[in-house]
Amino acid sequence: MPEKINFSNKLNPSLQVGDYAYKCSVLTGGITTEPVFVEEIIDVGDTYIIVKKDPAAFPAVSSGDFMLFSKRVEANQSGIKGYYADITFKNHSNTAVELFAISSEVGISSK
Secondary structure (H helix, E strand, O other), rough: OOOOEEEOOOOOOOOOOOOEEEEOEEOOHHOOOEEEEEEEEEEOOOEEEOOOOOOOOOOOOOOEEEEEEEEOOOOOOOOOOOOOOOOOOOOOOOOOOOOOOOOOOOOOOOO
């Protein structure tokens, strides 16, 4: 049986069905415990989420807990996908030049 978790404020607009919910307990001084996986989110409203877990199952979400969410690894990815990249840099200048920096963004595209 799914569990509905209500919030007093509007939720982050980037929260979507299929994201994963986590919770932390807030300790004195604003320190929180390590995030604990709650379950996958199956419905999102303006001020609530529904996760596919039994409300009696661990971890129990209670008032005052700090809620977080994360996206699936394959969700919202963009960029070049593949197993390798072959890049060639050419200098067509008549004078010597120095390459200052090269950067890249790498992520898992398949398993």
